[in-house]
Amino acid sequence: MNHLYPIFLKVHELNVLLVGGGFVATEKLEFLLKSSPEAQVTVVSKEFRPEFLEVAAKADTVTLIEDLYHEKYLGGKHLVIGATDNKAVNRQIRDEAKERFLLVNIADTPELCDFYLGGIVTKGNLKIAISTNGKSPTTAKRLRQLLEEVLPEEIDDLLLNLNAYRETLKGDFEFKVKAMNEITEGLVRKDTRN
Ligand SMILES: C[C@@]1(CC(=O)O)C2=NC(=C\c3[nH]c(c(CCC(=O)O)c3CC(=O)O)Cc3[nH]c(c(CC(=O)O)c3CCC(=O)O)/C=C3\N/C(=C\2)[C@@H](CCC(=O)O)[C@]3(C)CC(=O)O)/[C@H]1CCC(=O)O
């Protein structure tokens, strides 16, 4: 069964705690910032790898704290991502986050995650999130690469034009729904000539 429900978070308005500053943390932060360049992230780690510091330096919304994880760092956070190389610490992060009803991801450890990070395609205002229900992150990556390539950048113009048209519509909700459905029908209509 696939029980996952995707949502699109305004991480530039939410406080994220990332624990760890190694390889896995670098990958998670890189993809977080790629999709959400102004994500508010506090990072607590015993040490930071140079690769991590390089990624973190790209965003001035990332705050680094060189320290061992402590539950005090959960204060004021909405989301928590644990990426240390210490299983006991990762478990502690998860348990202490759960006590506070925070949503937690322990990188690469599906059974300790409330949510998974996904492959993400961004084309202007369009954003597509990809998950394989934790079965194959590599496939999520490949699908992300495929969609990044095949979806044209101009798809954003389509969205903006449709938004402009939508703004011109006068009338009640029902009228607007009908008009928007009509004008976008061609996007899904099968070509009947073949
Ligand atoms: C999509 C992406 C997003 C991101 O990281 O931001 C992501 N993993 C990515 C890449 C990737 N991760 C790994 C490899 C090496 C190949 C391999 O091992 O399979 C590669 C491929 C590569 O790097 O080429 C290692 C790995 N990952 C997990 C496990 C544990 C397991 O599967 O049991 C192991 C084994 C660890 C071990 O051996 O111990 C688990 C998770 N990884 C997830 C997300 C969540 C499920 C997403 C979904 O539903 O599909 C989940 C469940 C939890 C989480 O971490 O959120 C990102 C691609 C970003 C992009 O390129 O767009």
Ligand SMILES: NC(=O)c1ccc[n+]([C@@H]2O[C@H](COP(=O)([O-])OP(=O)(O)OC[C@H]3O[C@@H](n4cnc5c(N)ncnc54)[C@H](O)[C@@H]3O)[C@@H](O)[C@H]2O)c1
């Ligand atoms: N690197 C990979 O590609 C990979 C692949 C599969 C699984 N893993 C697993 O993922 C985990 C993380 O691996 P990694 O390569 O990122 O390791 P890493 O050594 O590069 O990073 C671990 C980070 O955790 C920090 N840390 C450790 N204890 C801490 C604590 N108590 N408080 C705060 N920070 C602490 C360290 O300072 C370091 O920055 C490991 O368990 C590893 O086996 C890694």
